[in-house]
Amino acid sequence: MQKILIIAPSWIGDTMLMHPMLMRLKQRYPAVQIDLFAPPWTADLLRQLPEVHEVIINPFPHGATHFLARFRLGRQLRDRHYDHAIVLPNSFKSALVPFFADIPLRTGFFGEMRYGLLNDIRKLDKAALPLMVERFVQLAEAPGQTIKRPLPHPTLTVSAQQRRQLLEQLGLNTQQPIAVFCPGAEYGPAKRWPIPYFASLAQKLRAQGYAVWLVGSSKDKEAGEKIVALGNNACRNLCGATNLAQAITLLSCADLVVSNDSGLMHLAAALNRPMLALYGSSSPRFTPPLSNQAQIIKLDLPCSPCFKRVCPLGHFNCMNQLTPNKVARHIPIHSIEKNNDYSTQRDLQGV
Numbered sequence: 001m002q003k004i005l006i007i008a009p010s011w012i013g014d015t016m017l018m019h020p021m022l023m024r025l026k027q028r029y030p031a032v033q034i035d036l037f038a039p040p041w042t043a044d045l046l047r048q049l050p051e052v053h054e055v056i057i058n059p060f061p062h063g064a065t066h067f068l069a070r071f072r073l074g075r076q077l078r079d080r081h082y083d084h085a086i087v088l089p090n091s092f093k094s095a096l097v098p099f100f101a102d103i104p105l106r107t108g109f110f111g112e113m114r115y116g117l118l119n120d121i122r123k124l125d126k127a128a129l130p131l132m133v134e135r136f137v138q139l140a141e142a143p144g145q146t147i148k149r150p151l152p153h154p155t156l157t158v159s160a161q162q163r164r165q166l167l168e169q170l171g172l173n174t175q176q177p178i179a180v181f182c183p184g185a186e187y188g189p190a191k192r193w194p195i196p197y198f199a200s201l202a203q204k205l206r207a208q209g210y211a212v213w214l215v216g217s218s219k220d221k222e223a224g225e226k227i228v229a230l231g232n233n234a235c236r237n238l239c240g241a242t243n244l245a246q247a248i249t250l251l252s253c254a255d256l257v258v259s260n261d262s263g264l265m266h267l268a269a270a271l272n273r274p275m276l277a278l279y280g281s282s283s284p285r286f287t288p289p290l291s292n293q294a295q296i297i298k299l300d301l302p303c304s305p306c307f308k309r310v311c312p313l314g315h316f317n318c319m320n321q322l323t324p325n326k327v328a329r330h331i332p333i334h335s336i337e338k339n340n341d342y343s344t345q346r347d348l349q350g351v
Contacts, residue, residue, distance in 0.1 A: 008038035012263025074100020182259035184220035188309025190281035199230035
């Protein structure tokens with residue numbers, strides 16, 4: 001049996017975009033065992049992917065080398081006798097553990113000082129592979145082989161039972177259409193739609209009969225509180241109140257997701273939820289939400305995308321000029337049932 005170790009990305013969104021690569025490996029090697037070396041904050045997500053056999057926690061802080069500790073961990077993993085390692089990050093340190101584990105085939109794109117650490121180094125053609133998901137899948141192919149398009153979309157599934165249990169635990173229900181807002185973005189403020197705009201859109205949606213839930217990490221809790229304070233006392237601020245697996249379950253309940261370009265955006269896309277994806281400093285040409293139900297909303301300003309954490313010009317026009325009224329034009333129109341069938345229909349869906 002083929003045994004493959006994947007050195008996974010650090011970001012949740014990138015981790016979700018890795019899923020088609022895992023599908024391709026399973027297609028090439030049906031009996032393959034795929035283990036993931038990944039940071040702890042992505043483990044809940046990876047354990048929901050059927051292609052993943054085991055998640056090995058990457059204990060090293062983001063950006064830290066810890067050369068000796070990586071050597072020791074690699075020596076421990078040597079006893080697992082992996083046949084192949086695929087290194088997705090382009091850093092020097094990400095290639096150390098597979099090298100120290102004596103994995104015979106070590107694949108990755110050319111990166112910083114990785115000659116010798118990798119022995120199957122691929123040259124990246126950015127024009128031929130403009131999307132991150134395509135670049136990941138390319139590493140699942142044999143050298144010289146091109147990827148097979150169209151690629152499958154990343155996919156997550158949540159059972160009706162999982163939803164019912166979590167909704168009961170949190171005191172929520174789906175008797176109204178659900179709008180889930182994801183106001184955070186880990187990379188920086190230049191990717192975040194203004195909080196007053198989220199608050200204004202929440203008011204518009206509640207006037208249309210939606211219940212509005214705010215979902216994110218503990219870092220987004222304050223943003224959620226401000227949205228509630230700006231005339232949205234009926235909104236439920238769940239930022240920081242769930243783990244990642246529970247956040248995925250909440251997203252699966254959504255009739256509409258409104259999200260910045262973030263990890264949660266990619267999770268909502270994998271759940272195939274109707275979504276308004278808001279782009280400012282970043283670009284959907286590299287990491288778009290991979291779902292036919294996602295609408296990308298952005299302003300094509302001369303200064304964007306800049307890919308900066310903070311607006312380098314100080315005006316933040318890419319988001320400030322993307323007003324709530326402009327975004328509201330894209331809200332799908334729902335026919336809200338006036339009887340109690342709506343909740344029953346939602347519970348029976350196998351999202």
